[in-house]
Amino acid sequence: MKLVEINGLTVDFSQYGGSVAAVRGVSFHLNEGESLGIVGESGSGKSVTCMALLRLLGANARIGADSMILDGVNVLDADAEGLAQLRGRSAAMIFQDPMTAFDPVFSIGHQIVETIRVHRKTSKREAWAEAEQLLLRVEIKNAKDVLHYYPHQLSGGMLQRAMIAMALSCRPKVLIADEPTTALDVTIQAQILQLIKKVQAEFGMALIMITHDLGVIAETVDRVLVMYGGEVMEEGLVQDIFDAPQHAYTKTLLASLKAGATKPDSAAEADETAVPALELRGLSKTYRVHQGQGFSRKYADFRAVRTVDLVLPRNKIVGLVGESGSGKTTTGMMALRLTEPSGGQILVDGSDISTLEPTALKSFRRRMQVIFQDSYSALDPMMTLAQIVAEPLHIHGITPGKQQTETALDWLEKVGLDRNFGQRYPHELSGGQRQRVAIARALILGPSVLVADEPTSALDVTVKAQIIGLLKQLQREMGLSMLFISHDLGTVRTLTDTVVVMYRGRVVEQAPTAQIFENPQHPYTRALLDAIPASNPRDKRLRTFLSATDIEAATPRYTVIQTGMAPNATPQLVSIAPNHLVEAVVTT
Amino acid sequence: MIMFILRRLISIAVTFIVVSIIIFMMMHAIPGGPFDGNDMPLSDAVRAKLMARLGLDQPLHVQYLNYMWGVLHFDFGVPYQSPGDTIIGLLSRAWVPSLVLGGAGVLIGAPLGVLLGMAAALNRNTWIDYLASTFATLGLTIPVFVISLMLILVFAVWLNWLPASGWGKPERWILPIIAYAAIPLATYARYTRSAMLDTLNRPFVTVLRAKGLSERRIIFQHVLRNSAIPLVTVFLPMFIGTATGSIFVEAMFRVPGLGAYFVSSIEKRDYPLEMALMLMITMMYCLAYLFSDIVYALLNPRIRAGGKP
Numbered sequence: 001m002k003l004v005e006i007n008g009l010t011v012d013f014s015q016y017g018g019s020v021a022a023v024r025g026v027s028f029h030l031n032e033g034e035s036l037g038i039v040g041e042s043g044s045g046k047s048v049t050c051m052a053l054l055r056l057l058g059a060n061a062r063i064g065a066d067s068m069i070l071d072g073v074n075v076l077d078a079d080a081e082g083l084a085q086l087r088g089r090s091a092a093m094i095f096q097d098p099m100t101a102f103d104p105v106f107s108i109g110h111q112i113v114e115t116i117r118v119h120r121k122t123s124k125r126e127a128w129a130e131a132e133q134l135l136l137r138v139e140i141k142n143a144k145d146v147l148h149y150y151p152h153q154l155s156g157g158m159l160q161r162a163m164i165a166m167a168l169s170c171r172p173k174v175l176i177a178d179e180p181t182t183a184l185d186v187t188i189q190a191q192i193l194q195l196i197k198k199v200q201a202e203f204g205m206a207l208i209m210i211t212h213d214l215g216v217i218a219e220t221v222d223r224v225l226v227m228y229g230g231e232v233m234e235e236g237l238v239q240d241i242f243d244a245p246q247h248a249y250t251k252t253l254l255a256s257l258k259a260g261a262t263k264p265d266s267a268a269e270a271d272e273t274a275v276p277a278l279e280l281r282g283l284s285k286t287y288r289v290h291q292g293q294g295f296s297r298k299y300a301d302f303r304a305v306r307t308v309d310l311v312l313p314r315n316k317i318v319g320l321v322g323e324s325g326s327g328k329t330t331t332g333m334m335a336l337r338l339t340e341p342s343g344g345q346i347l348v349d350g351s352d353i354s355t356l357e358p359t360a361l362k363s364f365r366r367r368m369q370v371i372f373q374d375s376y377s378a379l380d381p382m383m384t385l386a387q388i389v390a391e392p393l394h395i396h397g398i399t400p401g402k403q404q405t406e407t408a409l410d411w412l413e414k415v416g417l418d419r420n421f422g423q424r425y426p427h428e429l430s431g432g433q434r435q436r437v438a439i440a441r442a443l444i445l446g447p448s449v450l451v452a453d454e455p456t457s458a459l460d461v462t463v464k465a466q467i468i469g470l471l472k473q474l475q476r477e478m479g480l481s482m483l484f485i486s487h488d489l490g491t492v493r494t495l496t497d498t499v500v501v502m503y504r505g506r507v508v509e510q511a512p513t514a515q516i517f518e519n520p521q522h523p524y525t526r527a528l529l530d531a532i533p534a535s536n537p538r539d540k541r542l543r544t545f546l547s548a549t550d551i552e553a554a555t556p557r558y559t560v561i562q563t564g565m566a567p568n569a570t571p572q573l574v575s576i577a578p579n580h581l582v583e584a585v586v587t588t
Numbered sequence: 589m590i591m592f593i594l595r596r597l598i599s600i601a602v603t604f605i606v607v608s609i610i611i612f613m614m615m616h617a618i619p620g621g622p623f624d625g626n627d628m629p630l631s632d633a634v635r636a637k638l639m640a641r642l643g644l645d646q647p648l649h650v651q652y653l654n655y656m657w658g659v660l661h662f663d664f665g666v667p668y669q670s671p672g673d674t675i676i677g678l679l680s681r682a683w684v685p686s687l688v689l690g691g692a693g694v695l696i697g698a699p700l701g702v703l704l705g706m707a708a709a710l711n712r713n714t715w716i717d718y719l720a721s722t723f724a725t726l727g728l729t730i731p732v733f734v735i736s737l738m739l740i741l742v743f744a745v746w747l748n749w750l751p752a753s754g755w756g757k758p759e760r761w762i763l764p765i766i767a768y769a770a771i772p773l774a775t776y777a778r779y780t781r782s783a784m785l786d787t788l789n790r791p792f793v794t795v796l797r798a799k800g801l802s803e804r805r806i807i808f809q810h811v812l813r814n815s816a817i818p819l820v821t822v823f824l825p826m827f828i829g830t831a832t833g834s835i836f837v838e839a840m841f842r843v844p845g846l847g848a849y850f851v852s853s854i855e856k857r858d859y860p861l862e863m864a865l866m867l868m869i870t871m872m873y874c875l876a877y878l879f880s881d882i883v884y885a886l887l888n889p890r891i892r893a894g895g896k897p
Contacts, residue, residue, distance in 0.1 A: 051794075054797075054798060056794055056797055056798055080802070080803065083800075084800045084801070084802055085800065086800070087797065087798055087799065087800035088798065088799045088800030089800060092798070092799075093795075093798040095791060095794070095795060097791065100790065100791040100792060101791055101792055101795045102792055102795070103792045103796065103810050103814065104792075104814070104888075104889070105810075105813050105814055105817075105887065105888060105889060106810075107889075114799075114801070115799045115800070115801075118799070118800055118801055118802075118805075119800060150889040152889070163795075166799070170800070
């Protein structure tokens with residue numbers, strides 16, 4: 001039986017000065033128990049389609065359709081009460097960012113109980129007991145405690161589990177997941193996806209998975225809808241879409257998934273004796289956290305980064321990977337002295353800059369530049385692009401005033417934008433275009449070191465591939481040394497020469513890129529690699545996940561003979577192959 | 589929570605002392621003294637004798653310590669303007685009309701303002717919103733003495749429904765209270781509107797809708813409570829105004845409140861009265877912020893939990 005049937009759905013948003021068609025004539029259906037994936041980039045109308053199905057769009061949206069049936073009810077004709085019946089009971093939804101999806105002033109338990117009691121007549125006590133059961137089913141171990149937690153006290157992964165529990169509370173017939181893992185770390189993403197599949201089977205629900213990530217599609221669905229510009233480009237079984245894509249757009253999407261699976265060898269072989277472009281020696285960062293209450297002067301040290309050693313050779317790209325909170329961004333910011341380190345040294349071209357005064361530091365700033373993840377907040381909204389790109393020249397007083405704008409326009413061209421973009425403002429650009437501007441601004445000074453902090457994680461897949469291509473090309477042309485901070489292992493594999501894996505403020509493994517991917521030694525590196533979504537539905541598999549204690553317990557062991565080091569029970573970085581370091585215990 | 593309040597009380601005591609020193613110094617920095625007025629010329633000898641009796645010939649820090657010692661014993665001294673009275677007696681008489689006027693003004697204005705703001709936010713970009721916003725803007729931009737004059741003109745002079753001024757009987761209270769309520773009403777309407785619109789645009793509201801909650805429940809259970817958090821910070825400082833009354837409204841309607849003493853105590857260098865008024869306001873600000881911090885913590889679990897996991 002068909003659970004959802006949509007024919008000719010259109011959605012227009014009326015805006016100041018006209019209306020924008022977000023969805024133009026979309027039709028699809030969903031059978032009971034089936035898993036449907038909707039894939040497309042931002043603005044393709046995939047989320048809007050599903051929001052329209054539950055009539056969750058704002059007052060400025062105009063929905064039209066030949067028919068839109070959910071669970072036997074014509075959604076377009078439903079009144080407020082009918083809608084409240086459909087929502088949560090026929091279809092439940094989970095959203096992208098679990099951190100903002102809960103009401104911050106009520107406890108998790110309160111919000112689940114509320115949902116149960118709105119739809120079913122149960123006593124408070126029964127509802128609380130059921131909420132606890134639901135949390136247990138989404139594999140939250142300390143469910144009794146979590147019921148009384150407020151949203152800010154839980155991590156993103158835990159909140160997304162609680163969100164799923166809340167969605168399950170009314171036994172919906174279809175679960176709509178709108179980018180449920182985009183805001184999460186790759187290891188947590190794998191766990192959440194597997195959990196969604198598990199509860200789908202247990203509760204016998206249908207699933208609509210909305211995502212921009214083909215890997216997520218490959219892992220979770222039976223049938224796929226490819227959307228672009230508010231229209232369905234292609235529809236088919238997931239295996240067919242991956243094996244024999246018909247539409248040009250689908251082919252581009254798949255190509256971006258496989259982009260650079262083969263990596264051209266970097267032409268310039270690193271000179272082992274040359275002074276590295278950037279070297280970090282025992283760099284650490286400790287934050288003081290106030291503990292206890294009232295007048296107590298108790299402070300605890302939170303060690304965000306503990307003694308990291310890192311070498312960035314000239315003309316190479318080093319990838320710094322790890323989950324959020326691992327200290328990778330802090331390390332990158334300390335390398336630029338944008339965050340003051342608590343200890344250790346930073347060597348740029350061999351000279352120590354870790355204690356330089358601001359005036360002395362300024363000349364080094366020219367050689368070290370940075371690109372951030374969020375290109376929108378990284379560009380001053382009040383300045384034109386030409387001003388933004390020329391500003392570094394102005395600050396360092398390099399080229400004479402008149403030439404600055406010329407040079408800036410040249411750079412806009414170099415990063416693939418038109419010269420006449422110079423007069424535009426950041427808000428007129430797309431995310432990818434803004435990131436190009438950020439790259440132009442970073443490189444206009446001709447730096448030797450570039451720190452790129454997740455420069456592509458806010459971008460759509462096809463745009464991401466373009467930006468990576470641009471970075472690669474400019475790196476080769478300018479002989480840049482780049483520290484590439486990312487949690488996206490696919491990109492790291494295609495772009496970098498060496499990978500440094502960070503976990504809980506420490507470097508746990510470091511090796512040439514091929515080595516890391518083919519022969520990972522540390523349990524955390526393995527967990528990270530195992531969590532990468534399959535690039536083809538054929539390769540999907542059940543995963544087992546390691547907890548933090550499992551990872552600590554599985555610390556590799558090497559003997560004195562293997563390493564030539566003195567025995568030591570505390571884990572330390574040991575060299576196990578040329579350029580391959582791993583945190584391990586040395587035994588006799 | 590108790591530690592939190594205790595810590596706040598200590599910081600209030602420190603604030604109080606610092607502010608009292610600053611006020612005392614500023615007060616004495618104004619040139620002239622209480623007996624320099626021309627209406628009753630005194631000989632130098634008499635003035636010196638008077639100054640000595642009031643302790644004004646002593647060094648400033650001694651005067652300050654003497655005064656504060658009195659304050660600790662709830663003895664605020666004797667007003668120079670009416671030596672037969674005590675400051676406590678004078679303030680407690682004048683305070684009642686100010687408290688009635690201010691209290692009633694805020695208690696009427698604030699809830700009406702919240703309702704007006706809610707109506708505007710829930711009917712965004714409709715005529716209700718525009719009307720409410722216009723009303724609120726007018727309330728904030730027209731000076732209170734103009735509003736007072738218009739009220740007197742319409743209700744007392746033209747319609748002859750209500751007395752134009754005075755205080756004694758309850759019907760005389762109505763016009764000044766309406767005039768006083770204009771500012772809290774307008775402020776509240778504006779803050780409520782923007783706080784509610786902010787909350788309505790947050791993603792969790794969509795989640796609540798997707799859960800199948802009725803719009804009523806979403807607004808009253810979730811949106812209002814989240815919007816109340818920024819409102820509390822505006823609410824309490826406004827209550828101080830209630831206790832001190834409004835100099836302008838009291839002057840326009842000839843209400844025998846505190847307002848007049850603020851001006852006369854400075855003009856006549858009536859040091860004890862001036863000091864008492866200022867300390868009173870300081871204390872009320874301190875208590876109001878303490879109270880608002882407590883309410884804030886009760887509304888917002890992030891503060892209430894105090895960082896415990």
